[in-house]
Amino acid sequence: MSHLSRFRRAVCGVAAISAVFAAVPAQAQGDLLVAPTRVVMNGGGSAEVVLSNIGSAPATYRITLELRRMDGEGDFKDVAEESANAVERAALDMIRYAPRRITLLPGQPQAVRLSARPAPDLPDGEYRVHMGFRAIPAALTPGEAAREAAAGGLSIRLTPIYGITIPVFVRKGRLEGGAALANPRLVKDGGQTFVELDMSRTGERSVFGMVEGKTARGEQVFQLRGIAIYPEVTQRKLRVAVTPEQQAKLTGPIRIEYRELPENGGQLIAAVTSAIR
Numbered sequence: 001m002s003h004l005s006r007f008r009r010a011v012c013g014v015a016a017i018s019a020v021f022a023a024v025p026a027q028a029q030g031d032l033l034v035a036p037t038r039v040v041m042n043g044g045g046s047a048e049v050v051l052s053n054i055g056s057a058p059a060t061y062r063i064t065l066e067l068r069r070m071d072g073e074g075d076f077k078d079v080a081e082e083s084a085n086a087v088e089r090a091a092l093d094m095i096r097y098a099p100r101r102i103t104l105l106p107g108q109p110q111a112v113r114l115s116a117r118p119a120p121d122l123p124d125g126e127y128r129v130h131m132g133f134r135a136i137p138a139a140l141t142p143g144e145a146a147r148e149a150a151a152g153g154l155s156i157r158l159t160p161i162y163g164i165t166i167p168v169f170v171r172k173g174r175l176e177g178g179a180a181l182a183n184p185r186l187v188k189d190g191g192q193t194f195v196e197l198d199m200s201r202t203g204e205r206s207v208f209g210m211v212e213g214k215t216a217r218g219e220q221v222f223q224l225r226g227i228a229i230y231p232e233v234t235q236r237k238l239r240v241a242v243t244p245e246q247q248a249k250l251t252g253p254i255r256i257e258y259r260e261l262p263e264n265g266g267q268l269i270a271a272v273t274s275a276i277r
Helices: 003-023 085-093 142-151 242-250
Strands: 027-029 033-036 038-042 045-053 059-070 076-080 095-098 101-105 109-114 125-136 163-172 177-189 192-203 209-215 220-231 234-242 253-259 268-275
Touching: 003 192, 033 125, 033 163, 038 045, 038 109, 045 101, 059 085, 059 163, 085 095, 085 125, 101 109, 177 209, 177 253, 177 268, 192 209, 192 220, 192 253, 209 234, 220 234
Parallel strands: 038 163
Antiparallel strands: 027 033, 033 045, 045 109, 059 076, 059 101, 059 125, 095 109, 125 163, 177 192, 192 234, 209 220, 209 253, 253 268
16 A cells, blocks of 8 residues: 555544544543543443544543442542442443553544443343543653752642543443423522522433523523433432523523433423422
8 A cells, every 4th residue: 555545544534533523512621522422332332432632732641431420419429449339330340442541642533442241141221330531641851850850859740630521321121211300499509590400310221411491482591401310319409500681581480391412312301381489
C-alpha cells in the first residue's frame, strides 16, 4: 500500500470517529470530550465510547470501571468493590474494555471498546457500572524540574485532575420501566428558587429522559435533560433552578412532562398538571 493510500485511510478513519460527536450527545470536562454519555447493551454484545482531546497539548487518561448508587435526592455515592452487592459484582465481572490507558494528541479521537457477556444462568435484570476517564497529570519538564531543584526546600504543586464518568448498562431479558410525577412545589434554598417535585419508578429497569414545564398555552418555562431514576431507588426528588423571570410564568396550572430524549424517540414517560406554589 502506498504512503498516499495509508494517509487517506487514516484521514477517513479519524473523520468517521469524529462523526460520533455530531450524532450523539457528548460530555466535556477539561480538555476531554466523551461520546456517547451513556451506553446500553441489550442482552450483552459490544459498544464503543469515543474520546477526543480538544486541548492544545497531548493528554493521558486512565480508564476505570466504578460502582455508584443513586440516593433519594438523585445524588450518587461511590461503592467500594468489597461492599458491592450481587448485582453490582455481576456487572463488574461481565464487562470487558480496552484500552485501560490512552494518550491523545490535540484534536485526536480514539475509541474505547466495551463488551459484555452475561452468563446464561444470570437472572434477568439491569446491570450497571460507571466508566471513569481521568486525566493523568503530566510529569515535570526538565526545565521545571531544574527550577524546582534550584529553588531548594519543599515545594507543593496543586494540579487539578479532570474526569468524566458515564453509566454503562447491560440489560438481560424483557425489562419494563415506568415513572410518575407528583407534588410540584416552589422551594427556596440559599437565595435560589427551585421547582421541586417527587418522581417515582416502577418496573425492573431504570428510566431516563428530560423534564419540561409548560404553561397552559404551551409556552416552555423550564427544561432539564439527562434525568434518571435507577433501579436501586423507587423514589427520588428533582430540583430545577428557576430565574425570577421563569418564576413569574408559573401562574395557573403548569404541565410538567417527563419524556425520553428526542434522539431516543421523545416518548412520554409521565406527566402531572398542577398549580405550583
